[in-house]
Amino acid sequence: MKNNTLHSYHLLSDALIESCNNNQISFKSNIDKELSIPDYFKMVRFEKKFDEGCRVIGDGFQMLCQTTGSINKSEPVGRCPDNNESYRIYGKEDNQRYYNYLVIEENDGYTLFGFTSCRRFAGFFEFSDGQVTAILDGENITLEPGENMLESVAVFEGETLAEVHEQFAAAIAINHPPRAHVSDAAPIGWCSWYAYYASVSxxxxxxxxxxxxxDLKDIEWVLLDDGYQAFMGDWLTPSERFTGGVKAVIEGIKARGKRPAIWMAPFIAEPGSALFREHPEWFVRSETGETLKAEDITYGGWRCLPWLMLDTSQKAVCDYLTQTVKTMRDEWGVELFKLDANYWGALKGKRANPQVTGVEAYRLGMEAIAKGAGDAWLLGCNAPMWPSLGMVDAMRVSDDVERVPHRFSQIARESFFRSWQHQRLWHIDPDCVTLTDIPGQETDDAAYRYHRDAVAAVGGLLLSGDPLAELDSFARASFTRLIQRSQLTSLPVQFTDLSLNYGKLVLESGDTLHAVITYLKESWEPVSVTLQSDIAADWFDYWSGEKLNLEPQNFWVINLSSENRSQLVISK
Incomplete structure (x- = not known):
């Protein structure tokens, strides 16, 4: 059994002093003069050397990035690493970074290195000769004389993934208490984006x-996504497809007994917006003093380009965000805000207050939004992950769904790696369920069966992304069953190792949900998994209820192939 003790370490800067408490190291400045914190500030190196073949999982700064593989051969989980040609958060030739946390799998258990706070600076980990170093992106900020607190780092060990995740989440909660709705039941709803995209009316x-x-009466939430607004940035001005006003649509949702939700990208605007025309001084600037375009330093966005970023180091900008959201909440009746493109609120750039970092500016903006939202839900999307701690009730944890097998596989893996966060940091949102074709997006039945298995296994928010009138019998029955699963519990299965092939969840009834999943790389790799039960049990197919065994037994063997890519089983 591994001991839950902090690893030996070396402090890497004489400008710091540290203190240790409950597996956590806290840092503050150690000098009586100004301290400049560069964008690559090594804080501490841990003594233990790990075998370079150990499997790992580490987070990314932004939502679309996670890194797995092994210490000596990393691989991106999704399609948008932090250091790719689009995002450019750090150089492609630089050492591999693991932002926020890093989990290392050994034969006898797991070690987790993690930043337990993110108030002003982003933190990341790197390997060197099998050793882990914790590094801070100080954004070249100068700290004033006196003792200034920096972000904290913790190390946890355990025999299981669940152990280290539980310890880590508890430590984070001390620095960033979860928002109120995190303890509520996960929303069940419908979202307009994947049915109509920006053409929604x-x-x-x-x-x-x-x-x-x-059978769809238990869809409680209705989310009006991107497309209702005249311009990116003008959230209170409707497009020509909403001539009666968005407020009337919200009232219509409530009149049907449903709870209204709305999409907005609060930190960006396009040049044609009234917001930019009337307040060009509210936007982040480049070093030359011009308005900074997102595309000049990172991924430029997906439509209505170029994107310009609000400078939330300015009080007037924060007041504007508060008032805009307050209007939607109090006058329109919106009860959930899907806040998209949040990453662009944390970008580096020249702000009115040069001492405010990108991380800090983002959090100031989110505080302003929360002030306007009151008791409404806040759902983060395309967000900087750790800067969002304590700022949202729910968080998208995967890429956008798309009706193709490789994307179903990708977002399943992304969601499973972050599933431990559910109702600890926030509700996880694995993105919408899409179970029927639309023009331009068609796939086969096997892909849809895989997708519904993954959604049922991961739990979290449950939002249909299909045009409901076009659901066939398979899609309708599947989503109805997913609603029943969410009403029972939104908790995810817990995986036994970083392969993410086998996970299980004990239900309140005493039954156990078992999930066996494989993933598409160059092909669907075959997997054989033996499901375990503490008692001799009966085994049932999750979807059909068909009994699989003749006599009670303690195990059941599942063989997956390119034709049978996943399977859910109940033991009772």
Missing amino acids: ADDISTNLDQMTS
């Missing part, structure tokens, strides 16, 4: 509301 919302009866 008021009539589309009404059409889908008509479908929320009978």
